Amino acid sequence: MSQIEITDVSVTFDQKNRTINAVQDVSLKIETGEVYGIVGLSGAGKSTLVRTINGLQKPTKGTVVVNGVDITKADKKALAASRKKIGFIFQNFNLINNRTIGQNIAFALTAGGYPEKKQPQKIVELLSMVGLQDRQDNYPAQLSGGQKQRVGIARALANDPDILLCDEATSALDLETAEEIITILKDINERLHITIVFITHQLEVAKDLFDRVAVMENGKIVEQTTAYNLFANPKSNMAKRLVNRFLDEQLPDEVKDRLKDQQGVILTLKYQGDDSLDPVITEISSNTGVSISILQGRIEYIHSNAIGVLAVFITGDQNAISKAVAQFTQKVDMVEEVAR
Template sequence: MSVIELKDVSVTFHEGGRTVEAVRNVSLNVDKGEIFGIVGFSGAGKSTLVRTINLLERPTGGRVVIDGMDITGLKGADLRALRKKIGFIFQGFNLITNVTVGKNIEFALKAGGCPKAQWRERIRELLALVGLENKIDSYPSSLSGGQKQRVSIARALANKPEILLCDEATSALDLETTEGILALLQRINSELGITIVFITHQLDVAKRIFDRVAVMENGVVVEQGATFDVFSTPKHATTKALVERYLGIAVPPQLVPSLPAGTIVELRYKGSTALEPIISQVAQDYGVSINVLHANVEYFGSQAIGILIVLVTGAGEPLVQALHRLKTHVFGYRELDRGMLSVAAEAGQGTETAGNEEA
């Protein structure tokens, strides 16, 4: 069941005598209780799009539907009531620096119409949820970046929203702190049943928590689907670029002159086959030598995507058969031109041959 529906949503700005189409005819659905991601490079239109969901950015075209109700034209009290159902977490925390952590959350409770008698108990409940029970009287300046984001999350949850929007909520944090924030958001999603829409340019975030994902470029959604499906077999150039930036590996150019004769091949696996001993099997069956030059395996949820660059050494028909066997047992296969390997390593180019799409 869809809790959020964007139907041909567009957002156009007029700046300095020119027209900027920040979002162009975007349609997508977010199901109740899922964590939905929107990814893309800077300037893709992600932030503008997510702000249409609570009308912080009003669409210039199309419709926004929440729980089956068209909210696109809401104003005044109706709009304020809608926003109580939708929490927002900002990249820069947006905390009021000259009041305590407790007061920051109190402002949200007051704005949401929560009875004053319930404020203290609700603040303590929220801080316990985010692991900051002892920070109620602390000021934001005394907190780490991760603690500030936890306060921001507590504030966003103050009025028991059904939807939580996260605008690059971890991009200002280090890796360890990001892991903690993502685990907290997963727990909030699981225990409270809150639907989360999270925008990011970080595939580390996408692989960790997204159920489904949409990829944006130049204001358009160019690809969407289950997270593993989108990133294991990217179709659009932007998605491929995101994956290459995250997963791409290459033979260090300085090693090329010292490599023995043979065929250099990049192999890509997905799913359970990422762990199959295909390399040793092929070497044994065809009497060729296969040396792993570089490797990387990443998990999207419980499913793996693996990349290997190998040097296959052999001659005649056994070599041809060995390469064919490799090609038909992976979903991505390309032979790298030794003379152009340094260029290919930097530009992601090579002589690509379509492999078997079923891993």
């Protein structure tokens, strides 16, 4: 059995004479020790879905089973026991401002029934895990956003959970600080073998952290895949939108305007692996007699596997251009003509 099994879950809200279908017939399985991402735009239903895992949101229908316990049917005692093994990391930190960092963590330890005499040592251990062992006497206002989120991680680990739920845990941070948080979470996952469920709209997180990912749109799961395949070969329209936005495959309007009066074809080429496309471009240009100009390109690494995106402008005889396009289609993973 998977550590988390969500089966046919729907969540509806009644508001001012209308029904909102926040989550619709979602089913997914999350395995022990993996980092599972749920991505989508704001309002997709990500947060509502994740809150069904720890019972903060009761499904309108369907079941949620965590560590063999049916959360949707558990009594108060069983639900409290299950929640104790599920840590939660918030988007906006949710620290108690008039308590020190050490006191914030002590509050979580006390709430979980941790012995008071052992708390000082446990607080040091938790803060050391996130690199803040020298800041336990500081107050939240004395910390940066990234440091506050580190405290949030330490607090979420207070009761030795085997699952961490992360609700947009990096979206309030700048890119560099978000990468630091991702590194800490990866280390925690690898060292402690804690299952992480992370919801976000930022694909920067997906490429560096997730093992598998679900894409949500309008309360539904529209795609489930590995993190690499999400970028290499997105299937759903929403996944394609998110990936295209991240890879920035769109040519700037200025480039399109500069080329609009020239005869030729603009192609977006996507390929997998570290090999450069330079030999392919040279070969196709030589075979067909066309001229090929590189307009823009980038390479991203997803779990150490490369994905390249290149935009080229092909000019020449129309028949030769058609042959060149056909040859690119045979030699790279994806070819798409860019409308001008």
